[in-house]
Amino acid sequence: MEAVKSVDLVKVYRGKETVEALKGVSLSINKGELFTLLGPNGAGKTTFLRIIATQLLLTKGEAYVFGYDVTTQPEEVRKRIAVVPQDVQTYGSFTPWEYCYYFSLLRGMSKTQMKTNAEKSLKAVDLWELRNRACSTLSGGEKKRAVIASALSSEADILMLDEPTGGLDAVARRRVWTILREMIGQGKTILLTTHIMEEAEMLSDKLAIINKGTVAAVGTLQEIRGLAKEKYRVMVEGNLPDINLVQPNNRVVKFGNRQIFYLKDEDEALALAKKALKRQLKAEVAQVTLEDVFIELVGGE
């Protein structure tokens, strides 16, 4: 069953300058799936999410959440979604508990249900012990987790999270990842935007790479990796002033004394690594990463 569907979605911002943020985006997100929108800054990820979340009107095209039209049936859509905006901040005087309480009551939840959900959510984000502390006294990561907890306690079918781990340290980020995967285990659908490759790799059931308002690729992680022209990468470290390790047509990226060679064939990659090792250089063979594919697709270096 499709939880979210967009057909030729176009969004044009008109102002001093006209900006076409989305240029006909068609995506389909299944129920129970964690779907990631991956793209560079300004790619159109947030615009897409905000249209689906009924915060922003579309210019052209269609978008549906569980079959409800986001343009003409926003009330029905809003009953089924919970949103964590990018760079959301907290009221300093609110406690994490009050956040869950406030938003759950607005969703029409009973106080008993609200208390059960708030406790579960705050424990999930590891804020139960801090539930009665004013947000002004919490760290940035704890504040973010308070807002995420309020979304988790909503019982919404779809969670829409716009770069939810932005500004979090590695430990806090992994805690959020765990929670999100647990939500998927409970049958929720999650639409996530990020520009962190590792996050997209670790979390996504399916992902779309968005660049300049268009979908550059969509599929599972394996499917996206499969789009790469070269399937293997060999990272060689050390001084390589005049050695000719590969054919001239192979793609090579240099970072100081580190070089990444992209190769189509595993044997070719292993041979290259052996050559490098013989010359007392460090060498590492791996499959291409999502980031490699991403750079290839969005046209960067």
Added chain:
Amino acid sequence: MNLKPLKDMLIIAIMKAVPDIKKQPMTLIIIATLSFIPLFFTLFFGGQVSYALVGGMVGSVGFIGLASATQDITWDRYLKIREIIVAMPVHPISYAFGVALSKLLYASPGFVLFMIIATALQILPLSSIGWALLAVFLCWAALSSIGFVISTYLRNANLSTLSNMSNILGLVFIFIPPVFYPEQMLGDFRWIAIVFPTSNAAGLIRNHAGLALLSPDMVLLRWLVLIGTTLVSLVAVSLKTRWREE
């Protein structure tokens, strides 16, 4: 009957006021004290106590409705809390009046003090309290609606610009029309008193308290204008508000 919009309004009002008041109860005393500043100046410059008290009642609530509510809604936008609420099953009117009502809770000690003093000094007879409350409520509803529409239209304005603008507007609505001074001072421009919901409400309160009597036709006209202004403002919130961005 669907009571959710009303319930949501009360939830927003309580949640946006009570946690703050519980943690900073002194705020109530400070706001109540500040409400008395115009009263002090009116008396200092030889104004009548009756005008100062009625003006204080309307002014304390009117200013809160327009300026503070606008600032609070803008603050929510800045924190992106409003984005969360827009994506929830909450009607914009519930949100607008929830925020405005939360600010009214802050203004209530000052307002109640003005009422008590005016009643104790027999400026406001008990029989006129109902009319006074109705006029002040309509004035508050109209100004809160105007504030909400402004705050949603000027979404590109930064926080301090909108804050300054709403403060200036609040002052314009309270100090330019005859809220603290007699309408007769305007001469041929007396119609201004009817146009502004603040001075219209103040004039009606003075009429019902027997302080400045109006003709029955004028009383009817002024009530109709006040109710009309409020209704038009409410419709503007409902139809014209950019709840969902374009």
